[in-house]
Each structure stands twice: as C-alpha cells, then as structure tokens.
Amino acid sequence: MHKKFRWSNLYLVFVFVLLYLPIFFLIIYSFNAGDVMQGWDGFSLKHYTELFVDTRILEIVVNTFLVALLSSLLASIIGTAGALYIYNQRHQLAKNIFLSLNNILLVSPDVIIGASFLILFTVVGFTLGFTSVLLSHIAFSIPIVVLMVLPRLQEMNPYLVTAAKDLGANNLQMLSRVVLPVISPGILAGFFMAFTYSLDDFAVTFFVTGNGFSTLSVEIYSRARQGVSLEINALSAMMFLVSLLLVLIYYFISNRSSKGKKRGGTNLVMPATEGL
Amino acid sequence: MRVWKVMRTMMKSKQQRQIFYIVPYGIWLLLFVVAPLILMLFQSFTTASGHFTFSNYAAYFGSGTYLRMTFNSVWYAFLITVITLVISYPTAYLLNQLKQKQFWLLLVILPTWINLLLKTYAFIGLLSKTGTVNNFISLWGIAPQQLLFSDWSFLLVAAYIEIPFMILPIFNSLAEIDSRLSQASHDLGANKWQTLRYVIFPLSMPGVKAGIQAVFIPSLSLFMITRLIGGNRVITLGTAIEEHFLVTQNWQIGSTIGVVLIAAMIATMLLTRDRTRKNLRK
Numbered sequence: 001m002h003k004k005f006r007w008s009n010l011y012l013v014f015v016f017v018l019l020y021l022p023i024f025f026l027i028i029y030s031f032n033a034g035d036v037m038q039g040w041d042g043f044s045l046k047h048y049t050e051l052f053v054d055t056r057i058l059e060i061v062v063n064t065f066l067v068a069l070l071s072s073l074l075a076s077i078i079g080t081a082g083a084l085y086i087y088n089q090r091h092q093l094a095k096n097i098f099l100s101l102n103n104i105l106l107v108s109p110d111v112i113i114g115a116s117f118l119i120l121f122t123v124v125g126f127t128l129g130f131t132s133v134l135l136s137h138i139a140f141s142i143p144i145v146v147l148m149v150l151p152r153l154q155e156m157n158p159y160l161v162t163a164a165k166d167l168g169a170n171n172l173q174m175l176s177r178v179v180l181p182v183i184s185p186g187i188l189a190g191f192f193m194a195f196t197y198s199l200d201d202f203a204v205t206f207f208v209t210g211n212g213f214s215t216l217s218v219e220i221y222s223r224a225r226q227g228v229s230l231e232i233n234a235l236s237a238m239m240f241l242v243s244l245l246l247v248l249i250y251y252f253i254s255n256r257s258s259k260g261k262k263r264g265g266t267n268l269v270m271p272a273t274e275g276l
Numbered sequence: 277m278r279v280w281k282v283m284r285t286m287m288k289s290k291q292q293r294q295i296f297y298i299v300p301y302g303i304w305l306l307l308f309v310v311a312p313l314i315l316m317l318f319q320s321f322t323t324a325s326g327h328f329t330f331s332n333y334a335a336y337f338g339s340g341t342y343l344r345m346t347f348n349s350v351w352y353a354f355l356i357t358v359i360t361l362v363i364s365y366p367t368a369y370l371l372n373q374l375k376q377k378q379f380w381l382l383l384v385i386l387p388t389w390i391n392l393l394l395k396t397y398a399f400i401g402l403l404s405k406t407g408t409v410n411n412f413i414s415l416w417g418i419a420p421q422q423l424l425f426s427d428w429s430f431l432l433v434a435a436y437i438e439i440p441f442m443i444l445p446i447f448n449s450l451a452e453i454d455s456r457l458s459q460a461s462h463d464l465g466a467n468k469w470q471t472l473r474y475v476i477f478p479l480s481m482p483g484v485k486a487g488i489q490a491v492f493i494p495s496l497s498l499f500m501i502t503r504l505i506g507g508n509r510v511i512t513l514g515t516a517i518e519e520h521f522l523v524t525q526n527w528q529i530g531s532t533i534g535v536v537l538i539a540a541m542i543a544t545m546l547l548t549r550d551r552t553r554k555n556l557r558k
Contacts, residue, residue, distance in 0.1 A: 008373075009370075009372045011366060011367070011370060012367065012371065012374075014369050015363065016365045016383065018436070018439075019383075019384065019436075019439065019440070020387065021388050021401060021402075022395055022398035022436070023390060023394075023395065023398065024331070024385070024402065025398050025402060025408070026394060026397070026535060027400045029401065036406075037400075037401030037402075037407065038401070038403075038404075038407055038408060038411060039365060039411075043365065044283075057521065065370060077300070078301055078304055078515070079301075081296070081297040081299075081300050081301050082300075082301035082304070083296045084293075085294060085297035085298050085301055087349065088293070088294055088297070089294075097304075098520075101305055101309055101310070102305075104307075104309050105308070105309060105442075106314070106546070107493070107541070108538070108541070109493060109497030109536070109537060109541065110494075110497065110520060111497045111499060111513075111514040111517045111534075112316070112497070112517075112534050112538060113312075114515055115518075115521050115530060115534055116312030116316045116534070117308070117312055118521060119312065119315045119319060119527065119531070120307070120308075120311055120315055123315060127365045135308075136308075139304065139307075139308035139309075139347060139410075142301075142304055142308075148393060155312075162381060164473070169290055169297070170289070171293050171296075172444040172543070175293075182523050191528075192514075194387060199391065200389075200391055200392060202391075202392060202393055203376075203502060203514075206518075206522075207518075211464065214501060216391070217391060217392070217393045218399060220391070221393055221500060221504070223289065224396070224397045224400060224504055225394070225503070225504065228397075228400060228401055228404070232394075232397060235394075236391070236394040236397070236398075239390065239391055240390060241392060242392075243386075243389040243390050243391075244386075246389065246391050247302065247309045247382075247386060251382070255361070255375060
C-alpha cells in the first residue's frame with residue numbers, strides 16, 4: 001500500500017518534469033555565454049543586451065502587444081453585445097442557432113480560419129498587413145468573450161432589469177448602471193482570454209500577415225527555421241514572465257468574482273489549442 | 277389601456293436594444309463566420325478562372341498522393357491522441373487524489389499559456405544532433421542519433437503540446453464523480469482495480485471524449501510542428517493546406533483539402549458526442 005503510493009507520486013513527478021523541462025531549458029540557456037543551446041560556457045546576460053538593442057524585435061514586440069490590446073478590447077465590446085443579444089433572445093431555437101454559429105470559430109482548426117480569412121481578404125480586395133491581422137484577431141476572440149459573459153448574464157437576477165425599468169431607466173442607463181456592472185467580471189475574464197489568444201496565435205496570423213507586418217510568433221517561426229539563436233531564448237524568458245503575470249491576473253480576477261460561491265476557481269480555462 | 281401602452285413602449289425599447297446588440301455581433305457573424313466558410317466551399321468548386329467544377333474533388337480523391345497524405349495525417353493524429361491519452365489518464369486520476377489538486381492542475385495548465393512557438397523551439401535545441409539529449413545519451417556511450425526531423429520527434433513534440441488539453445477534461449470529469457460510488461463499490465467487494473475498471477472509468481468517459489476531441493482535431497491540422505520538428509517528413513492535412521495557400525498558390529485544391537478537414541472535424545465531433553450525459557441530466 002505504502003509502496004504503491006510512492007510509485008504514483010513518482011509518476012506525477014515524471015509528468016511534471018516532462019511538462020516543464022523544455023520551458024526551463026529555454027530559460028536557462030538564455031543565460032549561456034555561448035551561442036548555442038548545448039554545453040555551458042558560463043553565465044552571461046549578453047543575449048538580453050542583444051535583445052534590447054535589436055530594434056526589429058522590439059518593434060515586433062510593440063506590434064504584437066498593440067494587436068493583442070486592440071483586438072481584445074474590440075472583441076470584448078462586440079462579444080458582450082453578442083452575449084446580451086443571445087441572452088435576450090426568447091426563442092430557444094434561435095438561441096441555439098446563434099450559439100452554434102458562435103462556436104464555429106472556437107472549434108475550427110486554425111489553418112481553416114487562416115486560409116478562409118485569407119480568401120475573404122483577397123476577395124474583398126483588402127491589403128494584408130496590420131489591419132487584416134487585427135481584424136482576424138478580433139474575429140477569433142469574439143466567441144470566447146461571448147462564452148465568458150453569457151454565464152454571468154444567466155446568473156444575474158432578471159428582476160434587476162425589471163426594477164430598473166420600473167424606476168424609469170432608459171436603455172442606456174439600464175445597460176451602464178445595472179447590467180454591465182453585474183457582468184463586468186465576465187467581460188474582464190473574456191478580455192484576458194482574448195488577450196492571451198492574440199499573443200499566442202501563430203497559424204491565423206501566418207496566413208493573413210502579408211509581407212510587411214510580423215508578430216512575435218511569426219518572427220520566432222521564421223528565425224527558428226534558420227536555426228538556433230539564443231536571443232530567442234532571452235525573448236522566451238521574458239515571454240514566460242509575461243504569461244506568468246497574465247495567469248496571476250486572470251486567477252485574481254476569477255477568484256475575486258467567484259468569491260462567496262462554493263466552487264471558487266474551478267472554472268479553469270486555458271487558451272484553446274491555438275496555433276496548431 | 278395605459279398598461280398596454282407601457283408594455284408597448286417596453287417591447288419597443290427591447291427591440292431597440294436588440295437591434296443595437298445585433299448590429300456589431302451580426303456583422304461579425306456574417307463577415308467572419310459565415311462568409312469565409314462559404315467562400316472556402318465556393319473555391320473548392322471552382323477552377324482557377326472561376327468556373328464551376330468538380331475537378332478539384334476528382335483530383336483529390338483520384339490521387340494516390342493526396343489519399344495517402346490524408347490517411348497518414350489521420351494515422352498520426354490517432355497516434356498522438358493515443359499517446360496523450362495513455363499519459364494523461366493516470367495523471368488526471370492521480371492528480372485528483374492529491375490534497376492541493378487545484379494548485380497542481382494550475383501547474384498543468386500554466387505551460388499552455390506559453391507561446392507555442394517557443395515550446396517547439398525548445399525542442400529544436402533539445403533534440404538537435406549535438407543537442408542536450410544526444411549529449412546525455414552519449415554519456416552511456418551511445419553514438420549521437422538523428423532525433424530531429426524524424427517521425428518520432430514529431431510525435432513527441434505534438435504529444436507534449438497536447439497533453440494539458442487531454443488532462444484537463446479528464447480531470448474535471450473525474451472530479452465530478454461522487455466519491456461514495458467508489459466506497460459503495462469497495463463495500464460490495466470490488467478491489468481497487470475493479471472499481472477503476474467498472475465504476476470510475478465508465479463514469480469518466482465524457483471527459484475522455486472531450487479530451488479526444490480537443491486533441492485529435494488540432495492534430496490533424498498541425499503544420500508548424502511538421503515544418504520545424506518533422507522536417508517535412510510528416511505531411512498533415514494542415515501542412516498541405518498551408519502549402520497550397522502560401523507556397524504553390526493553388527487555392528482551389530487548398531480549399532478542397534480544407535473542406536475535407538472540416539468534414540473530418542465534424543465526423544470526429546459526432547463520433548465523440550456525449551449522449552449519455554445529456555440523458556443523465558434530463
């Protein structure tokens with residue numbers, strides 16, 4: 001009995017080592033004084049200094065965060081409107097149809113999303129670049145916002161709306177003073193999910209990015225095809241910190257908003273299999 | 277009379293609200309959900325000059341290369357799914373028995389928040405001919421192996437990336453199982469293995485199905501890993517689509533493969549659909 005318990009722990013340790021080995025491998029080698037991911041030539045921060053003077057990479061980092069921020073903001077607004085529409089929809093059939101349409105982009109493989117968006121932009125005659133990437137990121141982030149906001153709406157006491165109406169609130173007042181404050185945790189969670197979706201995305205961006213514009217994932221892809229450069233390791237260490245920060249913020253939000261409920265923090269979400 | 281009037285204005289204001297909501301959301305649905313899919317379907321039925329044709333499908337289903345590629349893609353996706361399932365089920369089961377299970381689950385999920393390209397890039401360093409793994413095995417006197425650009429490296433990296441997506445749904449369905457059921461099974465004389473086989477495993481099937489869905493469909497469309505790790509030895513449906521759209525610029529055949537991929541996706545979802553759970557809930 002006792003022995004079996006130890007074996008099971010050993011298995012878990014093995015899985016966790018497997019999960020984290022590549023990540024820490026990258027980070028450790030970012031401090032290597034040599035230029036390749038093998039051997040160890042001593043500790044050095046030179047790859048970080050290289051990174052911070054590489055204007056191309058810095059520009060791409062700014063672009064990536066700009067796209068992520070703008071797309072998640074706009075996706076939050078449109079997604080919230082969509083969630084409100086679906087919530088107010090009284091016909092069950094129409095509701096189900098809208099929900100299914102909403103989920104199409106969530107389940108579609110990224111290659112399909114990227115290729116079909118590429119066709120769309122070309123047919124419309126849209127130049128590929130910043131705007132096409134931004135529009136695509138907004139498009140694939142909207143459904144996740146809808147899915148994060150809808151449960152909040154369903155939990156909301158519907159009499160709040162009736163009471164606001166009774167007291168003479170108009171549509172705008174009702175929305176801004178009653179509904180939005182109640183569902184704001186859902187919107188915030190949706191915003192963060194959309195933000196990480198956008199940061200993580202590779203495949204969709206790769207299809208619609210054109211020549212002049214690049215995001216981090218696309219840049220790492222093209223550099224990795226040329227071989228190893230420890231500057232990317234330094235970059236990955238920085239990205240790891242950003243991801244860690246985002247996870248902490250996300251859990252802070254979702255734990256705070258589900259305080260008082262029995263099951264706090266069980267609604268764990270992860271970025272879907274983006275970029276595959 | 278007054279009641280009617282109030283109700284009418286309320287109805288009207290509700291309509292106004294709904295219009296206000298549907299305009300941005302509806303535009304998104306039409307432009308970015310419905311239109312791209314229709315355009316892709318449309319492309320697959322046209323020639324390069326825009327005439328209606330079945331020739332793309334004829335070319336696809338008549339060509340041994342395409343069919344072999346499709347079969348290979350499905351086979352690799354199947355292997356990846358099996359490998360992740362075999363590793364993930366015991367992990368989810370054991371995690372579920374830990375005290376701080378939410379914390380450990382968080383640790384499983386954390387790697388999924390890290391950029392996929394970076395995780396793949398790490399494996400280039402680990403598996404390359406003079407890389408860490410080869411250095412490690414050479415300590416035991418084994419000559420350096422060609423690890424990168426092989427089928428095995430592709431399977432390894434794909435499985436590595438997909439494991440958390442398999443663990444999470446299985447963990448959730450295991451956590452939902454009433455612990456009194458395994459106590460009852462123990463009381464009725466079942467040993468641990470029998471309880472697992474006849475009680476826990478059947479009840480966790482919804483999670484397994486969800487996990488298979490979450491792993492199998494993306495595995496069909498992997499293209500970045502096939503290029504960086506598989507060295508183009510493995511061609512998946514996703515690689516073929518990328519090739520046709522961005523390299524050879526034959527969008528018609530690319531769209532045809534896309535439609536096949538969508539069909540495979542729908543088939544997977546129907547096969548792993550969760551009927552039992554719905555019946556239980558109702």
